[in-house]
Amino acid sequence: MILEITSKDNKIIKSVRSLSKKSNREKMGCFIVEGKRIVEEAIRDIPEKIGYVIISHSFKDKNTDTYNSLNRSGLNVYLVPDYIFDSISDTETPQGILAVSDFCDNRINKGERLLILDGISEPGNMGTIIRTAEAMGFNDIILCGNAVDIYSPKVVRSTMGSLFRLNFKTENNYDFINQLKSDGYKIYATALTSSLSLEEVEPWDKSAIVIGNEAHGVSEDILSSSDINIRIDMEGQIESLNAAVAAAITMYKFKK
């Protein structure tokens, strides 16, 4: 069923607007998914988590098929004037559709390939790494070291939907490293000065790769307790690779 909202002060609209802040997202346990393609993926992949969908009048007029399928979907859908949509959109040229979804479960499955993101701070990097992780078969991601919020709008967009299909767990300290080791994982941390080149590495059955902060790299806590520290060989006068690039090359090498 599709309900119309006509006031900027409607409580749904106020609630969506408040979700631009991380603290409010955490209080309410939900986040915004914006854009036609990614909302369609959310509806397909995590329908049970979607609280409601908001579309603008322009969107309705231009996307009859999507509108009709939303109407039949059983989801709560709100139709709003364009100016209200623009006021809650995070993008410069809003497509006119967003969904509010509950957070992913804070749980991983501990498969054979695990990615640990230690303090990744740039939203575009975080989103690209998550997208690449799905492509490389790394379905479990641990976030630690004050990594950027995966539910911030730019991260959500740049995951291209992978956010809905992978498992995430946030850790507030580094105790989980020892737990992973007793679960049979080898921990491979990437560092610029490691003595072992990625080319020489033989992936273990259960491998956990650690990618560090863009400026400071992997934290000492992890470097000192990891099993193997690896570097990516570089030519030229480059000091380091972009974090998403380093993550991609490393995951490609460990891909099963």
Added chain:
Amino acid sequence: MILEITSKDNKIIKSVRSLSKKSNREKMGCFIVEGKRIVEEAIRDIPEKIGYVIISHSFKDKNTDTYNSLNRSGLNVYLVPDYIFDSISDTETPQGILAVSDFCDNRINKGERLLILDGISEPGNMGTIIRTAEAMGFNDIILCGNAVDIYSPKVVRSTMGSLFRLNFKTENNYDFINQLKSDGYKIYATALTSSLSLEEVEPWDKSAIVIGNEAHGVSEDILSSSDINIRIDMEGQIESLNAAVAAAITMYKFKK
């Protein structure tokens, strides 16, 4: 020698401001390099190309060493009030230093590894690919298919200085592909539906890799005349990788 500029209407300031437009950059054959670290790299790597450097009073006050070495450098350096610097800066929080440099020579050396960027349109991707190319030993880059301007401020910044150390050539049509083939190169184009996996590829002595546009991939003109089309195997429901990620993984595989 360091000269002071006190007016926003000074012709140097007006000239720098005009360089934010691609058409003016092309008319004048020069571009802006902004930020302390990257200006230092430009001074080290391409001093002969630097027309002048502009610094703000705040920069001077906070960076005595850099100021003194600029003073001794023989470069033309202009000192301007902060509000003038802010008016010519491309960044939200200006560091207070920029240089105006001539374009790189439009010429490649035809080494054993060559990168062809066909229509890369996103500045961040372009910059990251150039940075990664240096690290992977791809020192020659051909730009074709209306790729984004490598001299736009965001590309320059995200190359982290690699722009000054690699060779670039812009091609307006695809005739160069046949020339490369007669020069002994094998052309490897990346495409989602290629029958050959990157894992099965044996790099040739002289290998040229082609990375395509973010949305449309490598153009038909190249796909039909390339020697080998390759794909990167992906898991999950990912349709494609980020262009910079695809470029990085492919160059890593071809790294000598």
